[in-house]
Every structure is written in C-alpha cells, then in structure tokens.
Amino acid sequence: MTASYEGVAKLGFGAMRLPLTDPDDVTAIDIEQVKTMVDEFMAKGGTYVDTAFVYHDGASETALREALVERYPREAFTLATKCLAWACASKEEAQACLPTSLERLGVDYVDYYLLHNLGGARTAKFDEYDMWNYVAKAKADGLIRHVGFSMHDGPETLEGILTAHPEVDFVQLQANYLDWDDPVTQSARCLEVAAAHGVPVIVMEPVRGGRLANLPERGAEVLAAADPDASQARWAYRFCLDLPGVLTVLAGASTLEQMQDNMDTFQAHKPLTEAERSAIAEVVAALRSVDLIPCTNCGYCVKDCPEGVKIPIALNLLNLEKQTEDNAFVKGLYSWQAAEGPASKCIQCGSCEAMCPQSIPIIDRLAEAVEHFEG
Ligand code: SF4
Ligand code: SF4
Incomplete structure (x- = not known):
C-alpha cells in the first residue's frame, strides 16, 4: 500500500x-448553523469530513462546499464522499457520480x-458497472x-x-459497543x-x-451512575477512539451543541479505565436483559430456504428493536438489510426450523x- 494517512484526526x-x-x-440545510459546526470542528483539531453523493439528496456535498471548502485552505481538511452504484440505473449513471x-x-x-x-447482491453491481477499474x-x-x-455485512463478506480487491486503501465499517460481539454484525471480527x-x-x-446517545432507561441509569457529567454519546465515541487499526471515528452532528460535545470528547479523550469498561459492559447486559431471540447467526436455517428469506437478519433486527425500543429506526434498517429476502416471502415450509440448533420458532x-417492519 502506498497511501499516506498522515494528519487525519481521530x-x-x-x-x-x-x-x-x-x-x-432534506435538502433545506441550515447552512449558517453548518458553518458554526464546521468552525467548531476545525478549531478543535478536526480534519476528516465524510459525506456521500446521496446524503440529503446531494445537498450535504453542496453545504460542505459552502461551509468548509470555500472557507478553509484545501490542505486543512480531508474530504470523503461515496458512490451508491447499486442504486444507479446504469454504468454511465454510476460513473457520473464522482x-x-x-x-x-x-x-x-x-x-x-x-x-x-x-454486501449482499449490492456488491455485484459495482462489478457490473466496472466501478473498481473506474476508481x-x-x-x-x-x-x-x-x-x-463501506460495508455493514459480516466478516465473511469483508474477507x-x-x-x-487487495488494492483497497481503507475500509469503512460499523463498530460500536453494542455491535462489538453481536452475532450478526460481528464488529470485532470485522476489524480483525x-x-x-x-x-x-x-x-x-x-x-x-x-440509539446509543438516547438509551432506554435501564442503560441510561448505568452510565449516569458511572459519570453523571458525560453524555451518552461521549461513552460511545470513547469506546471506538482506542480501537486498534482505526484511522478515524465518524461522529455525526445535527446541532452545534452536539458538535461541541463531540469535539470536547475528542480533545479530552483518555483511554477507558477498567471501571469504565465495566460500566459499558453493564449497559450492554442491561440492553440485552430483555427476552432476546437466541439466534447465533450460524446460518444453517438459510441454506435450504426456498424463498431466500434473510432469517438471521430479521431476527437480529427484532432483537435490536427490543434493545433500543425504537421501531422506526429499526424499520429503516430492515427496509434495506432484508430487501433481498423479506420475512413476508416465507411460505411456512418449516425447513429452517428443522435445521435450527437453537430450536427457534422461526x-x-x-x-x-x-x-x-413491513406494515
Ligand atoms: S419456513 Fe419460511 S423462512 Fe423457513 S425455510 Fe421455509 S420459506 Fe424459508
Ligand atoms: S439456524 Fe437458528 S440460530 Fe442459526 S442462524 Fe438460523 S435462526 Fe439463527
């Protein structure tokens, strides 16, 4: 690899x-507030700014031009953007994104x-549109x-x-303390x-x-007891900031106040202590203390499913809904994660249940x- 990653803040x-x-x-971006957020980010040592062709229907990119690119020297920041080729109707459309x-x-x-x-069938679209050679x-x-x-799938897909594509310079992966050892997301394995x-x-x-910045009470009270002054988001960022092999952790912000909290977390960052790690483990245990479906993502059930139902994904999202108590959020994830095999395709043949070592009434x-999720 020849790429240099120097100067990227964490x-x-x-x-x-x-x-x-x-x-x-979604395109009516409050540009004056974005400018104050960008100023806060830059003043406190931020460098890496991430957007995408599709964020805010393209208005995220134009807002960054106005708030960042036209107001700061080009070498003061690093810009990332993305191409959602699988949502494009043709190779020409995908290659026009850049x-x-x-x-x-x-x-x-x-x-x-x-x-x-x-991930899933989406990966093939990048080949079909010759995107690897294009980039x-x-x-x-x-x-x-x-x-x-970027990819939200598990370690086998990543591998x-x-x-x-050994030519790849970096990868963007989902990681947080709840997904770290989750049997479907497997963040820890992906980072390995x-x-x-x-x-x-x-x-x-x-x-x-x-969701980890707006925890259900059973998780919130654990963090409040461990540190009454720290925001829940700060705990989540701190967990990620010290993970090995990480170039940067993307912190979202929709207000200046959130940006200030993010940057204060970054500036004041100290590795988590053992006691703080225990508090996070306690939050995870509290979130999982509800009656979760004991799916281990072994995949035996999907092998013979005649309808290609994304069984472990559906079960994982039912669990996530219970843990976060946020149907709208999980429904949004389901709309694309299970798109290739929604639960409604099930014809109740029973072959999956016969294969499941956990005896789950699938x-x-x-x-x-x-x-x-489909209503
Ligand atoms: S019962 Fe439904 S999910 Fe299970 S194998 Fe048959 S079609 Fe697939
Ligand atoms: S066979 Fe059972 S435990 Fe394994 S992935 Fe399917 S539902 Fe989960």
Missing part, C-alpha cells in the same frame, strides 16, 4: 444528518472515495487520493471483498479481518444511528418481523 465529522431549516425537506461530487464539493480531488454500502483510473488521474468501500489485510478502518455508526418470529 474523530471525524459525518455529514449525513445536517440541521434543516424545514424538517420536511464528477458530480467534485463539482458539488467545489474541489479538484477527494481524499477518500468510497464504493458505498457493499483505480480516477486515482491514477489524481481525482481520488485513497480508494475504499471476500478484501481478498478480491481488516487488520489481517493491513487495511485501516474508518468507524461508522459509533452511536448506532443515535416462522412465528418472521410473522412478528412482518408485523413490526
């Missing part, structure tokens, strides 16, 4: 949920360019400094992609796979889509998933 700015002037219009992103951002190059959300050429032409991809390939990691979802659970 806490990045994820520009996925920027403040809006009209809550019903020039459009460069124009929206007002830059000649991006420091980090990601093939966005690989390699764009890198050779100086339009991209580092090429990588497969990194083996097929990246390390084995010598690829640095950008951490996404450190607060699990905001058919009943899938009916629950339909009710919770």
